[in-house]
Amino acid sequence: MSPVSPLRFSVAPMMDWTDRHCRFFHRLLTRRAALFTEMVTAPAVIHGDRDRLLGFSPEEHPVVCQLGGSDPRQLAEAARIVEGFGYDQIDLNCGCPSDRVQSGRFGACLMAEPDLVAECVDAMRGAVSLPVSVKCRIGIDDAEPTVMLPGFVEKVAAAGVASLTIHARKAWLQGLSPKENRSVPPLDYDLVFAIKAAHPTLPIALNGGIGDLDRAEALLAPRDGVRLDGVMLGRAAYDTPALLAAVDRRIFGEAVADPDPFEVVERMEPYVAAHLAEPGAKLGQVTRHMLGLFAGRPGARTWRRILTVKSIESGAGLEVLREALDAVRRPVAERAAS
Structure with missing residues (x-):
């Protein structure tokens, strides 16, 4: 196994979708893309059926386990368990806007608590040898993204996060459903590029509104001298998985035939x-x-x-x-x- 950060191309964690069967199928289409688990909460990992929650096929590598939680000690314990299962990386969910996630004090609502997120990242890094990454939004609710996101990134970068995946939409925690949160708030790619410009050594991937590989390639190209480290596709990769067949050739530059x-x-x-x-x-x-x-x-x-x-x-x-x-x-x- 080798570290998957920076994540040049990855398939987003999606609840009820990116389970082990989905990941095995996707791996037959692309050898190189990083595949994420569905989010699993730290308490579930500690107290639940670990084989069911964390079990995966060796063929799925590189595979990232996404954890949900806000208790540094719980997350550290869960991270140790995840490492024992052989994952390549651990990701902390700071982007999901659902009511269920908010009630557990994790997901996008954590963007309002950057010091706590930094503490969580630090605790997980101290518990495992795996890279610890974070997936977040550009902001939440009425907060100004150009203020919230830079402050958030500063804190988690100082805590030693291995990489960031930024969903380039604000999350509205009240009044919009998770489905609406994937399309209604406007995308702000410029802000993600600005964050990368401010943190040139921090691997940063962009998520949100990427519907095909043409768009993915365009976003991986330099913009005013700034180059992102990766892109993450969600629904497009799931709904039209055939696009994954060209990822190794087009995104990673491998001289290979696309899987039939x-x-x-x-x-x-x-x-x-x-x-x-x-x-x-x-x-x-x-x-x-x-x-x-x-x-x-x-x-x-x-x-x-x-x-x-x-x-x-x-x-x-x-x-x-x-x-x-x-x-x-x-x-x-x-x-x-x-």
Whole structure:
């Protein structure tokens, strides 16, 4: 394993989405992108089912565990447990705006407590040898981002944070849903570049509003002499995972062929079979992450329909995945024969 910071390209942590099945699937599309877990709270790590919460496949590396919490001692203990599971990096969530997160005093509301965040970072760094990073917003509520963000970054940088991922939108903690918080507040990329200019040695990645690799490449290019260290994609990478197939070539400059989506599905079969052998396992727990793989291709709608409808049926197995794949292969074969 090698440290993944700075994060040149990563797939964002997304609750209920970036679980271990999703990450294994994404890893078949890109070897180099950093993959984040869903956020898991420090108390859950300490007191909960650790294998269920933290278990992952060795193929997922480089993989980052995102923790939620605000108690330095709890976070330090959780960080030690996470390190024991073999993760490459630990990230502290200071960006999620949901009510549930706020009630636990973590997520975006922590941007109002930079001294506490710095204390948390320092405690985790003292407990593990892994890099400790932070994901945050540019600000919250009525606070002025050009004041809040620089002050926040100064504190966490002084605490020795390994890298920052900045979601370039303000988070409104009251009055907007988490979904609205992904699109309603305006993006401010200029502020993120300004922060990088002020902290040239601190690895900084940008998140928010990046819908494709063209946009990602543009944001990785120098702007007035300032170059960001990375970009993070969320929904775009999840909804259209095929874009990940070009990441190693376009973002990391590797002289490799993009993975073929048909071969990716075939390579998923042993993983799916192993999952289905576990007690209580269901096909849909894996295939729900694969729905967008053929977006824009002939047969994509049938692929989605078969997986959506048949994967949740009792006893659904690999035959459903193969049927859905044949539905996409058929138009390709017909076009080649014409």
